[in-house]
C-alpha cells in the first residue's frame with residue numbers, strides 16, 4: 001500500500017481535528033492550572049505544622065500517584081452508577097476527563113512544588129518571622145513567589161506531559177485528537193496517514209505552548225531582572241548619612257532581659273544559663289570564640305530558637321519562655337505584636353530576592369498595616385536614604401554588593417521602628433573592604449541612641465561603640481564588662497589574647 005500524501009495533507013485542515021485540538025488545549029490547560037493551585041496546597045499541607053493535615057496530604061499524593069490515569073478515568077466516568085446525583089456532571093466526558101486528569105496531576109504537581117518549597121532558603125523564612133509575618137503571610141509574600149520560580153521549568157515540562165496524556169481520554173469517548181484519528185482509520189484503513197496528522201496536531205500544540213511558557217518563565221525569573229534606579233536623591237550616591245532614630249523614651253524597665261537561658265541541641269548543651277540585661281539606649285556587643293553559642297543566644301531573644309529553660313522579657317513584660325515556664329508563654333498574637341519591637345540583621349543578609357530593595361524595606365510595615373500607599377513608600381525611601389541606598393531603591397538584591405545588601409537589610413530591620421535591633425555577625429560575610437560601610441551605619445545608630453545587641457568579631461568596633469562587651473565561651477557569659485575594664489586587663493589574659501587574635 002502506497003502512503004497517500006495527498007490524504008495525509010488534507011487532514012491538516014480537517015475541521016474535526018482542529019476542534020479536537022482546541023478541546024485538548026482547553027482540557028490540558030484547565031487540568032494544569034487546577035493542578036498548580038491544588039498541588040501547591042497539597043505541597044504546603046505536606047509540611048504544615050499540623051500533623052493531621054500532613055497525613056491527609058501525604059495520603060493524597062500516595063494514592064493518586066499509584067493509580068494509573070486510565071483506571072481513574074474509567075472510574076470517574078462511571079461514578080454516576082454509584083452516585084446517580086453526580087450523573088449530570090460526570091456523564092459529560094469533558095468534565096469526567098478533567099476531574100480525573102486534575103486529580104492525578106495534582107499529586108504529581110504537588111511533588112514538583114515540594115521541590116520548589118525545599119529550594120527556598122531557610123534564612124528567608126527566618127527573615128520573615130523576625131519581621132513578625134505570620135505563617136500564611138510568609139507563604140504568600142516570601143515562599144510562594146520564590147518556590148514558584150524554582151518549580152516553573154518542571155511545571156512547564158509537566159504541562160507538555162498533560163497534553164500527551166489527554167490522548168487517554170479517548171477511552172471515555174471524548175472527541176480528542178486520537179479519537180478523531182481512530183474513527184477515520186477504522187473507516188479507510190489509512191492508519192499511517194491518519195496517525196501522521198494526529199502527531200502533527202500534538203506537535204503543534206506542544207511547540208506553541210512550549211514557546212509561550214518558556215517566554216513566561218523568562219519573564220517571571222527575578223534573578224535575571226535588572227531593576228531600575230530609584231527615584232531617590234541620586235546626588236547623595238552611596239554616601240552614608242547620619243541616622244536619625246527616634247530617641248527612645250528611657251523606660252525604667254530594661255529593654256531586653258534574658259533570665260537563665262538554657263538551650264541544648266540533643267545532648268549538646270549550647271547555652272548553660274545565660275543572664276543578660278540590656279537597658280534602653282544601651283549597645284551591647286557579644287564576642288567570643290566560634291561555637292560558644294553567640295548566634296544561638298541572640299536568636300533566642302526573638303524566638304528564632306526555642307529555649308529549654310529560662311525566659312526573655314521585653315520592656316518589663318514577659319515575651320518568650322520555655323514550655324515549662326508558663327509565665328513566659330504568650331499567645332501567638334501577642335508574640336507577633338511584640339516581635340516588631342525587635343529588629344534583626346543576619347550574617348547572610350537574607351534579603352528577599354524576588355523583591356526590589358524598596359519592597360524589601362516596605363514589606364513588613366505594609367503587611368502589618370502600619371503604613372499605606374505613598375506614606376509607606378516615602379517611609380521606605382527615607383530609611384534607604386539614611387543607609388545611603390536610596391539611589392538603588394528599584395534594584396534587586398542580586399544587583400548589589402554584599403555591603404549594600406547588608407545596608408538594605410539594616411533599613412529593612414528598622415522599617416518596623418523597633419526599639420531594639422539584634423545583629424548576628426553583620427559583617428562576617430563581607431569582603432574586608434565592605435566591612436567599614438556597614439559598621440559605619442551601625443555606629444550611626446549607636447550615636448542616635450538605638451538599643452542594640454551585636455554579635456561580632458570586629459573587636460575594635462565593639463570596644464568603640466559598646467556600653468558593655470559580653471565575652472562568651474562554652475555557652476556561658478565569662479565577662480560582662482565595659483570596654484575600659486577589658487583594656488585594664490592584663491595583656492596576657494585569655495580574653496585579651498582572644499581580642500588581639502581578631503585584630
Ligand code: ADP
Nearest residue numbers: 265268270288289290291292293294295296297
Ligand atoms: P557561635 O555563634 O558562637 O559561633 P553558635 O550559637 O552558632 O555559636 O553554635 C553553638 C554550638 O551549637 C555549636 O557547637 C554549634 O555546632 C551548635 N549548633 C548551633 N546550631 C545548631 C543546630 N541547629 N543544631 C545542632 N547544633 C547546633
Ligand code: MG
Nearest residue numbers: 294295296425
Ligand atoms: Mg555565630
